[in-house]
Amino acid sequence: MSTVTDSTPDAMTPDSMTPDSMTPDSMTPVCAVEAIPLEGGVAALVGGAAVAVFRTYDGSVFAIGNVDPFSGASVLSRGIVGNRGDAPVVSSPMYKQAFDLRTGQCLDDDSVRVPAYAVSVVDGVVHVGGVT
């Protein structure tokens, strides 16, 4: 889930964040927001887990598990980012299933979901928290 300190995902652009907004200590800084290509993703190691962190066209940042549940390969960060209806999605590079970046829900198979992580951007740095 894309959570921000002000808890309004739609407004979650880096500009809208207050520099000293509260970041829980449990959150791990992973990279500068610019290190994530616009409409692209990167993989990060958070507490031993591989997490895929994405930045969408409007600048919002999302984090979901990096492991593609259909292949078991740790690759979701390499998928193509776009939208399906209202949902920002990444499609798995392996077999192309789409996952909702907000929830980790697979949109091609109701029974499949990957973990979604709390994420915030503070001072231009992306932080990833626990599974939401």
Place this chain on the structure above:
Amino acid sequence: MATGKRQRIVVVGHGMVGHRFAQAAVERGLTETHDLLVFGEEPREAYDRVALTSWFGQGSDALSLLPGGAYDDPRVRLVLDSVVTEVDRVAQTVTVVSPPSAVPDLLSNPGAVTVHEYDVLVLATGAAPFVPPVEGRGKDGCFVYRTIEDLEAIKAASESATSGVVIGGGLLGLEAANALVQLGLDTHVVEMAPRLMPVQLDGAAGSTLVRHIEKLGVKVHTGVLTEEIEGGEAVTGLRVRQAGTDEGAPTDVIETQVVVFSAGIRPRDALARECDLEVAPRGGVLVDEQCRSADPRIFAIGECAAPGGTMYGLVAPGYTMAEVVVDALLDGPGAFTGADMSTKLKLLGVDVASFGDAFATTDGALELTYSDAVAGVYKKLVVSEDGTRLLGGILVGDASAYGVLRPMVSSGMALPDNPEQLILPASSGVQIGMPDEAQVCSCNDVTKADILHALTDEACESVADVKQCTRAGSTCGSCVSTVKNIIEDHFASVGKVVDKGLCEHFRLTRQELFDVVAVHGYRRFDDIVEAHGTGRGCDICKPAIASILASQTSTHILEPVTAELQDTNDKYLGNIQRNGTYSVVPRIPGGEITPEKLIVIGEVARDFGLYTKITGGQRIDLFGARMEQLPVIWRRLVDAGFESGHAYGKSLRTVKSCVGSTWCRYGVQDSVGLAIALELRYRGLRSPHKLKGGVSGCARECAEARGKDFGVIATEKGWNLYVGGNGGATPAHARLLAGDLDTATLVAYLDRFLMYYIRTADRLQRTSTWIEQLEGGLDRVREVVVEDSLGLGAELEAEMARHVGGYEDEWRATLEDPAKLERFVSFVNAPGTPDPSIAFTTERDQIQPIAPALIPVGAPA
């Protein structure tokens, strides 16, 4: 038919109809009980005589109906170059004269006369051109137009000629005129009747056709009699006078060095006459509805036959007769009861169609005509007196309505209230409901109901599906647009939106998007989706646009503006494997590699612990590279002189080759040299689907070139170019596009072919299916690529030149740009930690991935 002992059928003649008979005999199981012995008089196997003119562009191979000259069924023996000179009906034998070259194992006395018994005799001797008794007709420079040998002779004579005359302005005469035009001669057509194609066209239609043809530089002389062919040993001119004038009336002379007689054909029924079989008054073996002659053991089919006394000079009735005789020999009920003499063809590039009662000979028939002198279009409908039924018609200049109109005649369906709408220009046309039983494809006898069945019960969704399923449109292709309309109407009627759009973000097809990008000069996905789409794209439209941009510009695919549009494989310049690692495939052009480079590949594989395997495309695949290892691996390879093999792209993969004339004792051309040149020319070319090529150094085809999107096979004179082949789930054999090309022409045609494909194909549409769904199919491709009918040739070649000039090795450029290398890290916050979920085991001395799901989280790699 006797049972037990196998019967022998002797077929005299291996033209189109004789061949169809043999084919049908095999297909319908007649060869289970019968052996076929087929004698062909020409030195080559049956070929498509209807398309004779295309011999110029494509050579004999393209016309062949039986490439290789032998049937797969061993119970059918074909003996060529052999003339049947006599039939003994009492002894049931035929006498055959063969030259020494004809199949010695069959003919115990080669080079002489042999006698063969038959249980059943099928005459398929065809027809011979009729040469009117004009004075001087035996001079050098006089020809007929029927066989490939005739064409070879005409071509040879044309080399020293400037002008040529065709005597006869019928269908065949105009085909012959087309041949003379292609040979570069100043071409004349002389027709005795007051109009061209007097059998099929009325006066107005004939005039419309004349205007078209004269635009091509052909001079048409109608209502003119040939009085004499002038000259000494060789032709120098043709003396003519107006038809209807008396001898001694003023004459004109058309200067010419070549005269081609095309004044009709006569059945070749001499064998039948000599053995006292009855023939029709106007020639042709008289046969009944089963095509059986007065002798129950002898059948006649095709142009040498006259069922019910009438001879049919078209191939379709001949085919029907062939099928009828096979049916009769299987004790079936088939009968030949006359033929639809409807014709639709393209003459010198002009559409001409004539069908049903074209001359309104039915009592009380009415004519409706539409003509547009500027556009050169003439259309006529013949309707019944009460205006309720269509009886026939003529179309010149635009025969697109033929597919709808001809079935209306045969089905007898009611005409709409305003039948003139049927021939008015398409924009004002009405939607015509065709009855289900209407025949849509006459070549393969497919009705509208068959097509609907394919759509509803066979899950067909496209023209290509329907073609494959029903064979509709797979022979002459003239009904493809009708098939397409039926499909679209059907989906519209069941409320299924036939959405040709790419995905939810674009309502445009790939071809439309390609054009939009070209016209506006877009370089960014954002601009394209903003102006022509919605949302932010997906894994379908983004790679498609990335491919379009790559085809139109020579920008590196990992530039920021397009990097995130690329499919995973392109995004990391490698092929992702099931455990998230990548394969590395350096280019090995034409499959030729030095020992030094082989060693480098071996060393790199060994040093990085990669699994190695030889690919089908004659190169080496290195598997198991972690994403972050790709740059270091490629650094080694690039430094050793390798470049990207683009195995990851929808782009040119390899051009496979055999070893060719350099080493092979059978090779006739340097296939390796050409394969390397082609692979280097088209490397990195982004396309709707992956592309593969092949070059074989001789007809043995060891490179399997016809299994490729483009295949080149060496001939004594140059190269044959085949297109539209592939392996995979739906294998397709490439078909001949053009023959005996020199290398420069070959490359020009290939440039055009590939660019035409890249411009117009759908996403993920392979060349074979692209060709299938084009209206006109391979012929359309040939028009555009070889004949340059759209005038696009230079433009397509220029686009390819831009690609060739702008090529750079994607891996080298990536290694030189730190920004592009940024993405090659395992974890953005732990670049030194490899992905712990990747692990390998060892099998046959090499690594193999362990299924990631089986690895406990956090286990050491």
